[in-house]
Amino acid sequence: MALTVEEVREALRTVEDPELRQSLVDLDMVKDIEVEGDTVRVVIALTVPNCPLQGVISERAKEAILAAGAKKVYVRLTAMTEAERQALAAKLQASKGLVTLTPDRPPGSEKTVYLTVSSGKGGVGKSTVTANLAYALARSGLKVGLIDADIYGFSIPEILGIRRQPTVLEKLIVPLYSFGMSVISMGFFVPHNTPVIWRGPMLGKMLDTFFKEVHWDEDLDVLLFDLPPGTGDIPLDISRRVSWAMDILVTTPHPTATRVAARAGAMTLRLNRSILGIVENMSYVECPDGTRVYPFGEGGGRDLAAHFRTELLAQIPLAGDSPGVEDPVTGETAPGLFPADHPVGKVYASLAEKVMEKLGLEPRPEAVR
Template structure:
């Protein structure tokens, strides 16, 4: 039998454990408290959580005990969960933004984050479904991805990604909730008392400003922003807050929808956001019983709009009941039915988006 482990070995093992939402080592975050090692190899560790009712208590406890048990010589592991003191929380908060320009981490010239706003003229064309699935597809390709739900009045991202709970805050910093490897933030994560939905004009801008500056995004490779329908204030705020953002426009094939989508593109132009691609959604439907293909909304609107804007048509996504079911059940189609034509189209769109945003590509 191996001898009881030393303190150093235990701390090394704990250093490899990340907080699931902050995605930093629990040692670096100052979350490790007392460590007791008995002669017979039993180890007891105290872990200090940011808040008492931390929704991820069980997950953190599991990660810590798994890491402890794996250390040679450990014969048993006990993990006690404590709560940080105000001073400890303040220290952690300071550490999180060290080296980041908190005023807006994405406006910094050195920021490598590609920001993509997903827009449409019309409501209900599939922006939020596309945003969620693109995010998962990019994350599956190994990129770090954030999703900012900028649809303050009509948010749907929490349901689509199956994360309908309150977010944790560390002092004034709001921590995104992780889903499918993607960091997500939505007004839907703020408790009722935090989120008066009377936000209009300047208040709306204020809310979006805090989504940009007070959420711990931690510089992902891609930040996707789900916009509300239409051509209103939100796009203007996003353009001001995230001046390096690019936009993709989602449309359905009808020519009437394309005309409305054109207005979204005109708005992008006014606020100086380059449109980098068009995604056509609900392009066709395959009847499951006969296999017959129906162009439900005929028109070729996606191609027409892409041609008009001189940008690529990134993908045509078919109308599939599984897309809607996936959105309702919190399991987007890219993960729920990865072999479906719609999931493939979402991955094609992600590939096209990466190409369009690659350094050197003209936008």
């Protein structure tokens, strides 16, 4: 017996837009359904033409309609009109519990834990640590957001292998969904590898955009900020805007690096923010016989933790290239993420566990992967 239009619509109700993570039907993306015997034709309007995940959307829609009993399914993809995009923006804002970062929010008024990741100097692995910690937290069942706040030196898109652009509807920017995390980066908005040369006012505007126009799910458990290195204007500005955030300070084991890291820690404390702990990166190399060598010396992380009366949360080994991780939804490969079963991935898993324990965060049973 042929399906009814309503049955096809119900089948499509189970299909979510991978970025907006709501049903195609609820998002008003299903524009037309035609049933002729056991052949079904549907028209789905995407938020932008040539949306990079259009293949995923059309495949999911087709599978759902076939599973409902159709024999042949044709999915035609179109793009929403400007009016439809505006209507969708209004609907999303009203329905989904999307929130923006409010710079003047009093601490403790929402349940999301804010964590900044900072370092005294560049190149100590801050972005690598932030991305892998975020991924490990998401793997252990938290709802995670990740902000690449390194406006000029963004590297999160590269670490995660992201080539898409976020959905922008009017003044509503939806972070990309990648490896089970919501991610935003300046790098999503500049053409490939163009240097960012904005100064003062433009830069302030960009930060305002991050804070006022990027919309996050309101029930995020953790929102991590990969800060620019050092104690310059930009890390200071962001630090001020999220004065309630706790900080993780990344250093290498070398005493010089540690002294520089201490300056970043001092800035955090001067802003009355607290330090959750220290991560020592590039700590050691593990030899095949299990012994460890310490190419950059020893003790930096421990000393820094003692200096700030905080905890050394992890020592991450000096690693070769990661084999990469593939995102099951987008098919993108993240060259900078370490898989859960990789020795370095395991170190990040225990770092995530420690962070969760210190913050009293419990995994969501439905989300554990």
